[in-house]
Amino acid sequence: MIHINEPILGEEEFTAVRDVLASGRLTSWSGGGPMVRRFEEGFASYVGVREAVAVNSGTAALHSALSACGIGEGDEVIVPTFTFAATANTVLLCGAKPVFADIDGRSFNIDPEHVEGIVTPRTRAIVPVHVFGQPADMRSVLELAEAHGLAIIEDAAQAHGALLEGRKVGSLGRAGCFSFYGSKNISTGEGGMITTDDNMLAGRARRFRSQGQADPHSVEELGYSYRMPEVEAALGWVQLGRxxxxxxxxxxxxxxxxxxxxxxxxxxxxxxxxxxxxxxxxxxxxxxxxxxxxxxxxxxxxxxxxxxxxxxxxxxxxxxxxxxxxxxxxxxxxxxxxxxxxxxxxxxxxxxxxxxxxxxxxxxxxxx
Ligand SMILES: Cc1ncc(COP(=O)(O)O)c(C=O)c1O
Missing domain, CATH: 3.90.1150.10 (Aspartate Aminotransferase, domain 1)
Structure with missing residues (x-):
């Protein structure tokens, strides 16, 4: 069978995973273990941003990024309707309301003209999705965001390494969210990453991934259990190089x-x-x-x-x-x-x- 997608795993991936298993260190708290930090640094540098925060799915990345942007009850977030359910579900998980935008029939990406008509005083953010790996029309989306004071969170779950006018997706909005699910262009089995230039947002996302802990003895705010295991980070780091x-x-x-x-x-x-x-x-x-x-x-x-x-x-x-x-x-x-x-x-x-x-x-x- 010619599959729709397949992970490509070679000797380097096997060695990296074996090394983690041999180290006996499989996970860490909110700050991340050595492989998680290595993968984060490599990913941030690849995308061209200051910070990357590894989590255990693309959905966790979206939920963490939206929450770290302060999205909550009473807020509206504009998302395209032609996407994977996670783009909208994570808005609901924040207690906010997803407002669906139509798409451009040729590129399958969010239609900025339609977005303009559905912005209300409650709109706080737009989540453009780079559908099937093609960057959304970010120039228009960013102009709208600027005009209305909205946060842009890119859903780049399908678009690792895609470029728009020489810039990587995930570096164009306030935050970018990636998935490393088994079928994705690079994979860790399950996994996700948030990219951002905003140190405060990254800090909030790091706490969010581990119960809201600033350190192992202090819960500052509500969080989840979204940590990426070391084995996955080792896989991701090798995959990133390829x-x-x-x-x-x-x-x-x-x-x-x-x-x-x-x-x-x-x-x-x-x-x-x-x-x-x-x-x-x-x-x-x-x-x-x-x-x-x-x-x-x-x-x-x-x-x-x-x-x-x-x-x-x-x-x-x-x-x-x-x-x-x-x-x-x-x-x-x-x-x-x-x-x-x-x-x-x-x-x-x-x-x-x-x-x-x-x-x-x-x-x-x-x-x-
Ligand atoms: C566009 C889009 N957004 C979000 C996600 C969610 O990622 P995950 O399955 O890693 O939670 C996916 C994954 O399939 C996706 O394709």
């Missing part, structure tokens, strides 16, 4: 697919904005049944028969999930661009382990 190589391969594979799929009637290849390095977490096409002849779901089934795992991210925009329909009274037609895209997207594998033959199998099925 990230640029992975991204080069992903971009090469994407270019190979685009060259062969552009021009297939009824299929739109990914739109890549100028001035970006895309992180190509997945390679997402849209399928128009009228011109292509079969539905997106039928194409997905054909790929599966040929041994290719294609995935639908996301078939239901978050505002139409039962929880949010119930809480916010949202319904079909509220956010038309995202709803339309959700019915047509199909993500194809583009990861570094694919061979040319694998890519040709994918092209063979999609191009027919």
């Amino acid at each position: 990230l640029d190589g992975f991204l080069e391969k992903r971009n090469g594979n994407a270019a190979y697919l685009t060259e062969r799929l552009r021009g297939v009637e009824g299929v739109d290849v990914p739109f890549v904005m100028t001035g970006v390095r895309h992180a190509f977490y997945v390679y997402t096409i849209t399928v128009s049944q009228e011109q292509y002849g079969i539905t997106r779901d039928e194409l997905q089934a054909r790929l599966r028969e040929a041994g290719v795992e294609a995935a639908v991210y996301w078939s239901v925009p978050v505002h139409l999930m039962p929880l949010y329909r119930r809480l916010l009274n949202s319904k079909e037609g509220d956010l038309p661009a995202a709803e339309e895209v959700a019915g047509r997207v199909l993500s194809l594998p583009v990861h570094p382990r694919l061979s040319e033959e694998d890519l040709d199998v994918i092209v063979g099925v999609v191009a027919g």
